[in-house]
Amino acid sequence: MLQIPVLREQTELVIAGLEKRNFRDAAQQIQSILDLDQKRRSLQTERDELQSRANNLAKEIGGLMKSGQKEQAEQLKSETSDLKQRTKTLDEEVQQLESQLQEALYKIPNIPHESVPAGKSSEDNEVVLEHGAVPQLPENAQPHWELIKQYNIIDFELGIKITGAGFPVYKGKGARLQRALINFFLDEALKAGYDEVQPPILVNEASGIGTGQLPDKEGQMYHDAADNLYLIPTAEVPITNLYRDEIVSADKLPIKNVGYTPCFRREAGSWGADVRGLNRLHQFDKVEIVQIQTPENSYAALEEMSQHIQGLLQKLELPYRVLRLCGGDMGFTSALTYDMEVYSAAQGRWLEVSSVSNFETYQANRLKLRQRTEGGKPQLLHTLNGSALALPRIVAALLENNQTPEGIKLPKVLHSYSGFEMITK
RNA sequence: GGAGAGAUGGGUGAGUGGCUGAAACCAGCAGUUUGCUAAACUGCCGUACCUCUAAAGGGUACCGGGGGUUCGAAUCCCCCUCUCUCCGCCA
Incomplete structure (x- = not known):
């Protein structure tokens, strides 16, 4: 399948190539893939940041538990539940976008070499x-x-x-x-x-x-x-x-x-x-x-x-x-x-x-x-x-x-x- | 078909809840030493995505796959797949 960075950086070339194949709605399909990709990236960034915070909290809690500061540890624990919930939601969305992206990419054929003649049959x-x-x-x-x-x-x-x-x-x-x-x-x-x-x-x-x-x-x-x-x-x-x-x-x-x-x-x-x-x-x-x-x-x-x-x-x-x-x-x-x-x-x-x-x-x-x-x-x-x-x-x-x-x-x-x-x- | 064991980085293989992206050894790469070869020593040595970027850097995920428990999982639980061993069958 085609590489997303290629789609992103050489969009016009890709579309022209697909049109040479008489691939239907090339521009539209590529655009919808780029939209999915855009969305996936921004959600992933968000998700990664939340996860990073959760990881830091977990480390802190570990430290507190060791030094016997149970009360403070419990307090931090309660903070994590909200984080966890949001991360989980985002995670599911990212996964869904990824599989949509994958599915869409499977349907896009290869780009013809420049020497390939145009033609239908x-x-x-x-x-x-x-x-x-x-x-x-x-x-x-x-x-x-x-x-x-x-x-x-x-x-x-x-x-x-x-x-x-x-x-x-x-x-x-x-x-x-x-x-x-x-x-x-x-x-x-x-x-x-x-x-x-x-x-x-x-x-x-x-x-x-x-x-x-x-x-x-x-x-x-x-x-x-x-x-x-x-x-x-x-x-x-x-x-x-x-x-x-x-x-x-x-x-x-x-x-x-x-x-x-x-x-x-x-x-x-x-x-x-x-x-x-x-x-x-x-x-x-x-x-x-x-x-x-x-x-x-x-x-x-x-x-x-x-x-x-x-x-x-x-x-x-x-x-x-x-x-x-x-x-x-x-x-x-x-x-x-x-x-x-x-x-x-x-x-x-x-x-x-x-x-x-x-x-x-x-x-x-x-x-x-x-x-x-x-x-x-x-x-x-x-x-x-x-x-x-x-x-x-x-x-x-x-x-x-x-x-x-x-x-x-x-x-x-x-x-x-x-x-x-x-x-x- | 029956019974059992296992799946960790290029390879071998340690690791039963935080100090493990992961020991050690081998292989590989760079260097030091060296008449050459060999040996020894030092350092480096996974992948993907995100972010940032001139470069560097930072973040997240991944220890067969998926789900669960937990503040925290290679490690505990469940399901699946695959591999190996023994028995059966068999070119």
């Missing part, structure tokens, strides 16, 4: 670059949801039987391709200097709050009510929360982690025409890269992550483009997001396979993730993450773009990982 995103040529397909080219049946590598019917829609079963070379891709992505991240972690895929409430999935978006996550745990929608959640409540010393930075996890999304209400096959699932695999960076270096790191992801797509020989998301399409917690989309030839569609974002201090403020600075106060760090990569749509594009009359050809880079070069009937 995905149509307004800026195409930063396109790479690779659209492949020529044979005449009877099929979309991937047909190919997976023909080659018997991914089975949606079986998934429906054991779980439900959106939980496919990968079989034979389909399963081996998954494993190959995961290993390939992990190895590439290791080469790029990321440390591998394997986090839990169930997280508690505090973790969900830390990265911004809670309190507002619980409907997107599967929830285990018996234990109050959430299935992760992305490894971003457990990996970033590794550093929750940490004050990191500068020599440990930057932190670069990579992790493979399954991801779970309820995708409530989002089923429609564009979500056939592997395009949108309830469970899928993803390799995620996460960085904890100093404010000075975070945007350079974002570019570095973008390059890393593009490198993967190039090695997979997939045509892709990079989008800079507009204010209206960006995620709630992000300051700048690039989406990477591959061209899935048989569908004739661009498919999002990665999203890489700089959250600046927005998550760090919730996480209380800071660095120790010389001589000064601990300073909030910047968090970043990106998919590198999400598997299903990569698989969809690989299948569609590489279909030939003889079978589906895998890109060279995968051969040693998969143990086969071709998927045949």
Whole structure:
């Protein structure tokens, strides 16, 4: 969430940023937060002064009791009851204001970076670059949801039987391709200097709050009510929360982690025409890269992550483009997001396979993730993450773009990982 | 699932009502000593908020979380959460 001092000192910038997101009643909402903050501060000052007096009285009484001056002690005691009452009232008011403030702040999204284009929807995103040529397909080219049946590598019917829609079963070379891709992505991240972690895929409430999935978006996550745990929608959640409540010393930075996890999304209400096959699932695999960076270096790191992801797509020989998301399409917690989309030839569609974002201090403020600075106060760090990569749509594009009359050809880079070069009937 | 124990600062760990924001040790930082390393010695060494500010300073809160008793709570009482140990089960 945003920091109150920033709201106070850069009010105009904040409002302008929120308006770029088409955030409704930005000026009004910020003003009401500033009012709450103002009120809280003045009440707290008052409360602290009363408490200070009460503390002094308590000390005096202690002294009198010791020296046996009981009568004077009793007299002072009677003075404290009024103080106590007033302090208690103020205390309750301050607490109430604090929780109102907290609640209001949770509802304010991050401020977009200056390079974020204005815009309302995905149509307004800026195409930063396109790479690779659209492949020529044979005449009877099929979309991937047909190919997976023909080659018997991914089975949606079986998934429906054991779980439900959106939980496919990968079989034979389909399963081996998954494993190959995961290993390939992990190895590439290791080469790029990321440390591998394997986090839990169930997280508690505090973790969900830390990265911004809670309190507002619980409907997107599967929830285990018996234990109050959430299935992760992305490894971003457990990996970033590794550093929750940490004050990191500068020599440990930057932190670069990579992790493979399954991801779970309820995708409530989002089923429609564009979500056939592997395009949108309830469970899928993803390799995620996460960085904890100093404010000075975070945007350079974002570019570095973008390059890393593009490198993967190039090695997979997939045509892709990079989008800079507009204010209206960006995620709630992000300051700048690039989406990477591959061209899935048989569908004739661009498919999002990665999203890489700089959250600046927005998550760090919730996480209380800071660095120790010389001589000064601990300073909030910047968090970043990106998919590198999400598997299903990569698989969809690989299948569609590489279909030939003889079978589906895998890109060279995968051969040693998969143990086969071709998927045949 | 059953029984018990516990939760204190970066770590270990003392602390059963005021002298405890918290001993001691370790780690860390600065300095003295030193041919180098090591050792020894001295000092510093939590966080948040409020206030004030050029800086310093002052105030309040925090010993897992919440409530209570009391003039006064890390310390006493209640509730919750979590962790550990033993038993059971088990990849």
